[in-house]
Amino acid sequence: MTLKELAERLELSPTTVSRALNGYPEVNADTRARIVTAAREYGYRANTMARKLATGRSMAIGHVIPLSAHQMINPIFAEFMAGASEIYSSEGYETLLSAVPQANEVQTYRELARRRSVDGLIVHTPRLDDPRVDLLRELGLPFVVHGRSVDIDEDRPVYLDINNRRSFEFATNYLIELGHRRFALLNGIETISFARRRRFGFEQALDAQGLRAPASRMVNMEMTETNAYDVTCRWLREPQPPTAILTSSTISALGVARAVRDAGLELGVDVSLISHDDDLSFMANEGDPPPFTVQRSSVRDAGAKCARMLIDHIAGKKVSSEIWDCEFIEGRSTGPAPKET
Amino acid sequence: MTLKELAERLELSPTTVSRALNGYPEVNADTRARIVTAAREYGYRANTMARKLATGRSMAIGHVIPLSAHQMINPIFAEFMAGASEIYSSEGYETLLSAVPQANEVQTYRELARRRSVDGLIVHTPRLDDPRVDLLRELGLPFVVHGRSVDIDEDRPVYLDINNRRSFEFATNYLIELGHRRFALLNGIETISFARRRRFGFEQALDAQGLRAPASRMVNMEMTETNAYDVTCRWLREPQPPTAILTSSTISALGVARAVRDAGLELGVDVSLISHDDDLSFMANEGDPPPFTVQRSSVRDAGAKCARMLIDHIAGKKVSSEIWDCEFIEGRSTGPAPKET
DNA sequence: CGTTCCTCTCAAAGCGTTTTGACGATATGC
DNA sequence: GCATATCGTCAAAACGCTTTGAGAGGAACG
Numbered sequence: 098m099t100l101k102e103l104a105e106r107l108e109l110s111p112t113t114v115s116r117a118l119n120g121y122p123e124v125n126a127d128t129r130a131r132i133v134t135a136a137r138e139y140g141y142r143a144n145t146m147a148r149k150l151a152t153g154r155s156m157a158i159g160h161v162i163p164l165s166a167h168q169m170i171n172p173i174f175a176e177f178m179a180g181a182s183e184i185y186s187s188e189g190y191e192t193l194l195s196a197v198p199q200a201n202e203v204q205t206y207r208e209l210a211r212r213r214s215v216d217g218l219i220v221h222t223p224r225l226d227d228p229r230v231d232l233l234r235e236l237g238l239p240f241v242v243h244g245r246s247v248d249i250d251e252d253r254p255v256y257l258d259i260n261n262r263r264s265f266e267f268a269t270n271y272l273i274e275l276g277h278r279r280f281a282l283l284n285g286i287e288t289i290s291f292a293r294r295r296r297f298g299f300e301q302a303l304d305a306q307g308l309r310a311p312a313s314r315m316v317n318m319e320m321t322e323t324n325a326y327d328v329t330c331r332w333l334r335e336p337q338p339p340t341a342i343l344t345s346s347t348i349s350a351l352g353v354a355r356a357v358r359d360a361g362l363e364l365g366v367d368v369s370l371i372s373h374d375d376d377l378s379f380m381a382n383e384g385d386p387p388p389f390t391v392q393r394s395s396v397r398d399a400g401a402k403c404a405r406m407l408i409d410h411i412a413g414k415k416v417s418s419e420i421w422d423c424e425f426i427e428g429r430s431t432g433p434a435p436k437e438t
Numbered sequence: 439m440t441l442k443e444l445a446e447r448l449e450l451s452p453t454t455v456s457r458a459l460n461g462y463p464e465v466n467a468d469t470r471a472r473i474v475t476a477a478r479e480y481g482y483r484a485n486t487m488a489r490k491l492a493t494g495r496s497m498a499i500g501h502v503i504p505l506s507a508h509q510m511i512n513p514i515f516a517e518f519m520a521g522a523s524e525i526y527s528s529e530g531y532e533t534l535l536s537a538v539p540q541a542n543e544v545q546t547y548r549e550l551a552r553r554r555s556v557d558g559l560i561v562h563t564p565r566l567d568d569p570r571v572d573l574l575r576e577l578g579l580p581f582v583v584h585g586r587s588v589d590i591d592e593d594r595p596v597y598l599d600i601n602n603r604r605s606f607e608f609a610t611n612y613l614i615e616l617g618h619r620r621f622a623l624l625n626g627i628e629t630i631s632f633a634r635r636r637r638f639g640f641e642q643a644l645d646a647q648g649l650r651a652p653a654s655r656m657v658n659m660e661m662t663e664t665n666a667y668d669v670t671c672r673w674l675r676e677p678q679p680p681t682a683i684l685t686s687s688t689i690s691a692l693g694v695a696r697a698v699r700d701a702g703l704e705l706g707v708d709v710s711l712i713s714h715d716d717d718l719s720f721m722a723n724e725g726d727p728p729p730f731t732v733q734r735s736s737v738r739d740a741g742a743k744c745a746r747m748l749i750d751h752i753a754g755k756k757v758s759s760e761i762w763d764c765e766f767i768e769g770r771s772t773g774p775a776p777k778e779t
Numbered sequence: 780c781g782t783t784c785c786t787c788t789c790a791a792a793g794c795g796t797t798t799t800g801a802c803g804a805t806a807t808g809c
Numbered sequence: 810g811c812a813t814a815t816c817g818t819c820a821a822a823a824c825g826c827t828t829t830g831a832g833a834g835g836a837a838c839g
Contacts, residue, residue: 099825110789115827125787142552146490147825150794155487164520172720175516179505182537186546191555194533196523205527211483214532322692323724348720351663351692355729358699379513379689383664388696440795451819456797466817488795491824783838792829799822807814 098141107135118143157191158407159215161206163199172348173375173396174221177243180400181219188408190216203232210236217411219243219403220254224288230254241407241416243399244291255410256418257403261291264392264423265298268343268371271390271425273306276434277341277369281314281332283325283353285345292317292345295373299343310339320345325352333360333368340434344372347380350389354430370430373423382428390431392423439482448476459484498532499748500556502547504540513689514716514737515562518584521741522560529749531557544573551577558752560584560744561595565629571595582748582757584740585632596751597759598744602632605733605764606639609684609712612731612766614647617775618682618710622655622673624666624694626686633658633686636714640684651680661686666693674701674709681775685713688721691730695771711771714764723769731772733764 104111109132117124117132124132135141149155158181162174182192193215197205206229209215217239220229223246233240234254242256269280282299285292296315303309314332318324325344332338333356344350350372357368364370374382374391376398382389402419409416445452450473458465458473465473476482490496499522503515523533534556538546547570550556558580561570564587574581575595583597610621623640626633637656644650655673659665666685673679674697685691691713698709705711715723715732717739723730743760750757 100827101825111826112790112828113788116788119827123787128787140548140552142549143827144491144825145553145555146487146496147794148827149487150485150491150796151825151827153794153827162520162523164524172513172516172718175513175519178516178535179503179537182503182535183505183539186536186538192535192537194519194523194535195527196520196533197527198524208483211481212486214486319720321720321722323722326729351696355692355695377513379660379662381662381664388667441797442795452796453798453819453821454817457818460797464817469817484797485795488824489797491826492795492797494797494824781839783836785834785836787832787834789832790830793827794825797823800820802819803817805814805816808812809810 098139100141100143103132103136103139103141106139107132153213155214155216156189157193157215158185158404159193159195159209159218160221161195161197161202161209161218162221163202164196171222172377172380173346176375176377176397177221177400177403180395180397180402181404182400184401184404184408188404190408203228206232206236206238210238217241217407219407220246222289222291223256225290225293227290239407239410241403241410243403244289245294246290253418255406255416257399257406257421258291258419259394259399259421259423261294262298262301264373264394265295265343266302267298267425268392269299269302272341272343272369272371272431273302273308275341275369275431278308278434279337279339279341280308280310281339281342282310282316283320283328283342283344283349284315284317285320287317295343295345314339320349322348322352322355325349326356327352329353329356330359333357333362338368340367341369342371344370347372347374347377347382347389347391350391350430351380354388364430365432367435369432369434372430374426382426384428387426387428388430390428391426393426394421394423439480441482441484444473444477444480444482447480448473494554496555496557497530498534498556499526499745500534500536500550500559501562502536502538502543502550502559503562504543505537512563513718513721514687517716517718517738518562518741518744521736521738521743522745523741525742525745525749529745531749544569547573547577547579551579558582558748560748561587563630563632564597566631566634568631580748580751582744582751584744585630586635587631594759596747596757598740598747598762599632599760600735600740600762600764602635603639603642605714605735606636606684607643608639608766609733610640610643613682613684613710613712613772614643614649616682616710616772619649619775620678620680620682621649621651622680622683623651623657624661624669624683624685624690625656625658626661628658636684636686655680661690663689663693663696666690667697668693670694670697671700674698674703679709681708682710683712685711688713688715688718688723688730688732691732691771695729705771706773708776710773710775713771715767723767725769728767728769729771731769732767734767735762735764 100111104114117129220242223244227246245258371390374393376395406416445455458470561583564585568587586599712731715734717736747757
């Protein structure tokens with residue numbers, strides 16, 4: 098069923114039918130009612146491609162996920178997408194996904210722009226000196242960054258980020274106040290900018306107390322359960338093991354927890370742990386109190402928010418960047434520093 | 439830069455240019471070379487929407503993810519998508535994602551079909567008596583099912599599944615041979631068909647030995663770490679706790695492991711655990727031996743395979759369904775049944 | 780009654796491709 | 810040398826919608 102056919106059946110012109118269905122004002126209320134009813138009856142839907150061609154808008158938002166060298170897929174990404182995708186659907190947008198090897202990333206953005214496949218893009222996990230921001234500006238595609246790319250205050254793109262520095266500074270201070278002195282940080286890879294910010298917060302808090310963590314106690318790696326387990330096991334075998342560990346995801350936190358238990362120690366007693374918590378649905382840190390003490394910020398909400406910002410941005414509205422604070426949640430993984438033996 | 443402009447610059451007709459770029463044979467080799475060079479030079483790319491409209495093919499594959507009532511996002515899904523998406527890109531297809539509340543699911547499929555937005559679909563985690571298979575047939579859209587919907591041998595759609603029944607039967611037998619007699623099964627929700635198959639395998643193996651697990655020891659729930667933890671804690675507090683647990687995902691396995699340790703018991707000694715393992719990149723069950731004994735099947739590979747099958751299906755090739763066997767991997771979570779005290 | 784102004788509807792011109800069918804020009808066969 | 814095939818190119822017609830600009834018909838006004 099095409100617009101033309103529908104118009105013929107109604108003995109109206111395609112123009113009128115199109116206008117009626119798209120809510121333009123210049124059509125008689127009775128006529129519109131007739132058209133809408135008929136459209137529903139025949140199950141008519143405008144052909145997406147024809148509409149896109151005619152309007153020049155693709156009504157699609159692109160997400161480019163680079164498959165990293167280690168072929169690691171960020172589970173956080175799925176949660177973000179769920180949040181974003183819901184908003185897109187409700188606004189009539191489609192979600193276009195491109196999983197490409199990181200080497201083809203720039204090329205993918207270029208293609209997307211040249212073929213006019215998307216009206217806008219979300220840039221995920223910006224890296225330091227990320228080329229994508231400049232690229233997208235050059236290509237003239239609207240975009241929103243999830244995270245912050247650079248620290249320069251002017252000429253920043255629209256972004257949504259959490260206050261990583263403050264979050265980790267706060268968490269570190271919390272542990273310092275519990276009497277901890279030997280710290281370790283299990284962080285994401287530092288080419289991704291949030292990892293740097295977290296480290297700054299961590300170091301800043303320690304610094305203020307004249308403390309510091311040796312380089313071997315600040316590790317950057319992909320945040321898998323196994324990686325976290327391995328590193329923690331190593332730390333716990335050292336003569337003066339850390340008593341306070343900060344980690345960048347609940348997945349790593351599980352690895353830390355496993356290592357602590359395997360070492361015959363108890364979390365919240367011998368070793369305290371604070372994690373960042375993206376509030377992943379399948380990895381919920383629930384309970385009263387929950388198992389882990391965390392700094393929580395829902396990545397799903399972030400997805401929804403970014404989607405809104407981008408849609409507004411595309412619509413030409415002025416949107417301003419946001420920085421969210423994490424919610425500190427006391428769980429069972431923290432406690433006073435153990436007495437020195 | 440449009441086709442027409444490019445043609446003008448070359449003093450050729452759009453027809454010839456289009457043919458040259460799309461590799462049709464009826465164009466002179468010299469002319470083609472000239473055209474290709476010019477296209478590259480000007481950075482010309484065909485406008486996707488115009489092409490779609492003209493060809494009637496959308497060159498996009500749809501994935502509809504229902505957001506369940508509990509707002510739970512399947513992390514397995516992300517991994518599947520990564521595998522599939524890579525294939526799509528390499529074949530020139532785009533990936534269209536729709537995250538919709540489960541209530542709108544059928545409607546979403548209908549829309550997708552009526553607007554002709556996609557050339558084909560992947561149906562995820564089919565449920566028992568899944569309406570989607572019939573719906574898609576009615577709509578005439580090619581699709582591939584990841585998992586199996588029904589057991590009727592005839593008139594099955596094209597699908598890719600793993601041998602869930604056999605996998606769990608084998609795992610259960612393995613534990614029986616280790617001397618275990620008190621079993622428990624931590625399963626996914628049974629409206630999803632794989633969960634039923636796994637239970638059948640489990641029960642079949644027990645049955646063959648005259649054993650059975652009480653209903654309270656066969657639990658169906660969303661596979662989160664916390665859920666698994668809670669249920670296992672409850673079991674371990676019972677007078678005759680299970681010594682052998684089977685679970686449907688490594689995420690639940692982590693919950694079980696945490697509960698076992700919190701109960702002061704040791705995995706592989708007091709309690710044995712075999713898990714299904716989707717080989718998620720962020721949840722890798724690595725080590726030598728790995729922490730968990732598992733039945734492994736890469737969901738990422740499954741994604742890639744489904745993508746291939748679907749593309750072939752769309753191309754009109756005959757494709758046949760596949761059932762994959764899991765790979766049994768012995769880890770440290772299993773051991774001989776503890777002696778009765 | 781003539782003019783002006785709305786209101787509603789329509790014909791037609793895009794949007795940027797692909798694809799059909801035709802047509803000169805050159806090569807091939809007898 | 811004439812008919813026939815082959816090659817390379819093109820004009821024009823889709824594809825199914827939106828949007829522009831115009832016009833028919835009535836109502837309102839002087």
